[in-house]
Every structure is written in structure tokens, then in C-alpha cells.
Amino acid sequence: MLPSHTPHTVYLSVQDIIRLVRHKGLPACIAGVAARIERDFLRWNEFDKSARVASHSPHGVIELMPIADAEHFAFKYVNGHPLNTRCGLPTVMAFGVLADVATGAPRLLSELTLTTAIRTAAMSAVAARALARPGSRVMALIGNGAQSEFQALAFRDLVGVRELRLFDTDPAASAKLVANLRGQGLVVHTCRSTAEAVRGADIVTTVTADKRNATILTPDMIEPGMHLNAVGGDCPGKTELHRGVLATAAVFVEFEPQSRIEGEIQQMPADFAVTELWQVLAGHRPGRSGAAQVTVFDSVGFALEDYSALCFMRDAAAELGIGDSIELVPQAADPKDLFGLLGEPRGDGKDGPLAADLRPALMAGENARA
């Protein structure tokens, strides 16, 4: 191991995380991240929390999500661009960093696109385990895009869901989900509408991508005792539930100041009562009041979940020997002599002034200085 004061950063690429998940198994990764999220949510007051910083543009949003405890600072970069799939790009792409609070040195840089799908599903399942009726077995899954398989497996393993009822405005997305879930021990029906999918479900998960005030779920669809796992509404102007659904339900959120801006509750008055989920997990506040109450987990995705996921991936990668080391910050012999780094090349042959890939430019006389 490197001594702790060297600023080398471990880098986990997309391929590294794919290999890591293949080796541990996706269910084990979801369960492992869920366990870390629960543990970290119980340390809620140890974290320096803030609403994420969002940069909105006509077709999407780019966000930075920082959080820190006394030891680690973490942040995630994540976008949301619903039209991306038209040009072959994921709707959501992400990466993140874990750094040492004591020195500011970045210790881990990791892809977080796959990891976000895992942590979002883990978070949803942790919430449903605390809020849904015991014995919930049937889940409607509205929106069958990139996140849907992860939600399905998380609810299968952590909540006990055995039957899925699918709907998506894109039938190809549902067909893909059906194909991907073959052999996973779930009974899967594809439905012709949201209303059909929702009918009789114990849990309804909405994970749609449109950046608008949608009303995927309307009050007429809601049955007593349902738990609604509202994942897709996570931006100002991007909601999934009719406000009438919220008005009569018990609503639980991650970090209230962020959810007031981004969650389904952006549609409600500022004093609309909500409960932060950590309070339920910690036993400070009740979850559902009874079998007939409708509960809503108004999930937007909070930085603490990414902190938990980054820690899980860091540890799993170390255990499996996955990942490279990159020099994201300099290692100066004298840290007050940054300028000295620009002097004579080091004698290791790695960075000679005429490295092979520069010769063509030099021969062409471009910007070469002796």
C-alpha cells in the first residue's frame, strides 16, 4: 500500500466496475450498497449536507453533489438528459470522487453511471423495506429504461417482490426489461397502460425520464395501502405524481431542503409535512401508520447515497485487486516548489521532452520550444 500522504488516486473505469459487479454478482452489490446506505443514514448528523448544485439547460441538467463527514469528502457529477438516448447516449451519466478531508487529497475517482443505478435501486429498496406493507409481493414498474432492471432485482432481494407489472410508452424498453429479467425468479407481465400496471400492486415504482411536470400517477389509480416509490421526478419542473396523490399520502424524503426544490413535493406548499427517511430508519419517527395508509418515497437521489456507494466500490475493488493508480495531483519533492516540476524531466524515461507522440508535432515546427 502507498503511504497515506502520497496523493495517488485509485481510478475505477466503467470496465473496472463491470468486472467488479460480475465478480461479486449484481445482487451482492445491491445488497452491499443497501447495507452501507442504511449504516450511513444512521450517522445522518455526522455529515455536512447541502442540496446539490444544478446547472439547467434546455434539454437537461448537470449536477454536482458534494457531502462530507469528518474523514471523507465525496462528490458526484451527474447529468440528466432525457433525449440522449436518441443519439445513443445514456440519459444519466455519472462519475465521482472520494477525498481525504484532512488533506484534500483525492483518493478515488470512479465511474458512477452503473453505480448510480445500483445505489438508486438499493436506496429505493431500503425505503420500501421501512415503509411498504409487510408481505408486499406485487410491484408495478412504470418506466422500463436503464434503471428498471436494478429496481426489479433490488425489490426482489431486499423487499420480497415476486411479481412485476410493467409499463413504458416505448414498448421496446419493456421488451428489453422482460428479456433481461428472464430466469431471475420474477413473474413479469407487460401492461398496456400505467393504470393497468398499477391495479392491484402493493408497490408502484415510477422511474420515467421526461423533464416535465408529468402525471404518471393520478389519484384514481391509487389503492389503500400502496407504497409509491417515485424515482423519476428529481428536478424543478420534472415530476411524476399528480399533486392529489401527494395530498392524501404520508410522504418521506431523503434530505428535505433538496427535496423541496427537486422532489414531487415541489408541487406542494412549503409547509406540506414530510418525514426524512433517516428518522424512520433510526426509530425516531414512525413509518406508515397502518395497512391502509398510502406511503410515498419521494426520492430524488442524495449525495450521501453516492458516498455510501463510492465507499462500497472502493472496498470491493481493493479486495479484488481491481483499479489503476492515476496521478491526478502532483507529487512534488518540495510541495512549495510547484515550479520545479516544470524543470528538467525526471530520469524515469516517462516524460522526456521528446516523447514519441510529440515528435510529429515537433518536426512540423508547431509550438516547439527548446
Add this chain to the structure above:
Amino acid sequence: MLPSHTPHTVYLSVQDIIRLVRHKGLPACIAGVAARIERDFLRWNEFDKSARVASHSPHGVIELMPIADAEHFAFKYVNGHPLNTRCGLPTVMAFGVLADVATGAPRLLSELTLTTAIRTAAMSAVAARALARPGSRVMALIGNGAQSEFQALAFRDLVGVRELRLFDTDPAASAKLVANLRGQGLVVHTCRSTAEAVRGADIVTTVTADKRNATILTPDMIEPGMHLNAVGGDCPGKTELHRGVLATAAVFVEFEPQSRIEGEIQQMPADFAVTELWQVLAGHRPGRSGAAQVTVFDSVGFALEDYSALCFMRDAAAELGIGDSIELVPQAADPKDLFGLLGEPRGDGKDGPLAADLRPALMAGENARA
């Protein structure tokens, strides 16, 4: 070139930036970044600006600095830990990203520790060129740490400074600066106190690291017509100028909402008059009113400067063929099928399920799943 919809990200490591700077020459890099900063400051109203997000801890701060125009989103991660040099780490370490606003795809990940030193010096010189008396030749340089050589060269080339008067509480830092500036065409004196260094100077640059309300410059040291380039005070509780110095000077800032929190002017009432530098560069507001006025550039470092620097490094790296491509976000055949990435390994041999570095873990039976 990759088509624009593929999410490959160019990675510029510390060694890449060192090679880039060696090839173009540090003066050319400082001048190039300064030119980009000036051009981007003239587009001030095209940018979505916000004060940076800071996470404070007992020994330092970690900050995220986002900014965007219609085309690019940029952010920098940067820390400030004055005690780091005791354990061989730089006080300031940084890296950053340029992304496409249209899709959210990250296009460039670059070290920004060296680059921050270059852009901070370039910014200081751009401001001094607009604010210092014409013909300024003598600069006091208080704080002779990692940033000081960059400040010296920027003021030599962009402002016309020919003589430096140095002071640092650590004589070794001044000795290092003297050695590094040998042969650079500057007359350099080491002084025994700040007061001695400041006496007779046209420009005073303060670039100290202590995280406290210091009074490096007091009113008795200030002479008519001086330009003060106050670089080191950049955090709540971290200032360099006595408030009496500010009270009688014309004060210029980068982005006022951020400077009110972090700059020297945190010591002043909220209505203390300041001018945003871009207004001077654009000719909307005057700079100094006459030869006797004391001007202060209360610099804290603004995200737009990093945007400019990232663009400069991106273009210079492309021109020189420097940099690697990394897979920070996935390239899925079907972007709605993230789960599909976790299926059978690709046939390129890069990510087989029994890659060599995993065999020991598998043989030891750790977490292996068939």
C-alpha cells in the same frame, strides 16, 4: 477523431500538463490562458455563474467550482490546506472537467494543480494590466510558496515588472524562489519584513497560505498609487489585508456574490462598494481614477478562470497530441440497457471474467461467484 456522440473523455494527467507546458513554454501558457480569460470575461453575461460550494474542516477547505455557458459546463475540485506542506503535500491540489451542456457527456478530465497556478497568475496580471499605474516596474511579492514563481513571470511578461522584492516567514521559501527565478531577467531582492519589501513598490502581491484573518498589509505600509494584488485571502476567516487598507482603496473583485463571502471584503459592510473586474475590461466602468489612487484586486479565484484554463489546455493538448482517452462513462450499444453491460464479457479480451489480476482472489475463494 471520435464522433461527438461517443462519451470518451480525454484525460490530462499531471505528467501530461508538465509535458505540455515544457513544450509550449510556461510564458506562452500564462499568456495564452490570460488571453482566454480576457476573452471569456468579455462574455460575462453568457455564463451561468454561482459562488463555489465549500466544505470547511478544521485544517482546510474543499471546494467545487461549477460554471457553464450554452456549450460547455466546467467544474474544478480544489482544496486549501495550509498545513499540508508539513506532510509533503501541496497546499492546493486541483483537477477539473469540461462537459458538453447538450448531452452532459464529460469530454475532458484534467489535473488543475499546475494549471491553477498558471491561471491564478494570468488572472492577477490581467487585473493589474487594467488597474495598476502604467509603467509599474517594481513588485513586492509577499508569500514565496508554490504560486510565487508563476506570479513573478506573469507580471514580468504581461505587466512589465522588472524588479521583485520578496518576503516570506519561511526563508527557505524565498531562497527557493530566488533560485527558480535565476536567469529570468528579473532583479530580485530578498527582504527582512513585509514592510521593507513593500516600501517603494508599484505593485504588492500577497499570496500567503495561512487560514486566518491575517493583516499582512496594514495602512501604514500603503503608498499612494500602489496596486494591491491580494491573492491569498480566499475563504471565510482567511484574509490578508487590514480592513483599513480596503476602506480607502478602490476595490475590484471577480464575481461579487462569491467575493462577499470569501474575499478581503468579507471584513467590510455588505454595501461596501466594489467593482466587478469584467466591467472594467469591457469598458463599462473605470479602473483607477488617477495616479494617486490605491487599487486592490481582491482575488479569490472564480470558476470562469478555470473554464478558460481548461479550454486552453484542451486545445493545446489536442494540438500537441498529448493526453489519453478514458472510459469514465459507459458506451452501451443500447443506452436504455445499462444492465446489458453487466452480461457476457465483450469479445475483446480486455475484460474476461478471469482476468489475470483477479485469479489470486478467486483462488483464495474470496467473494467469487460463478
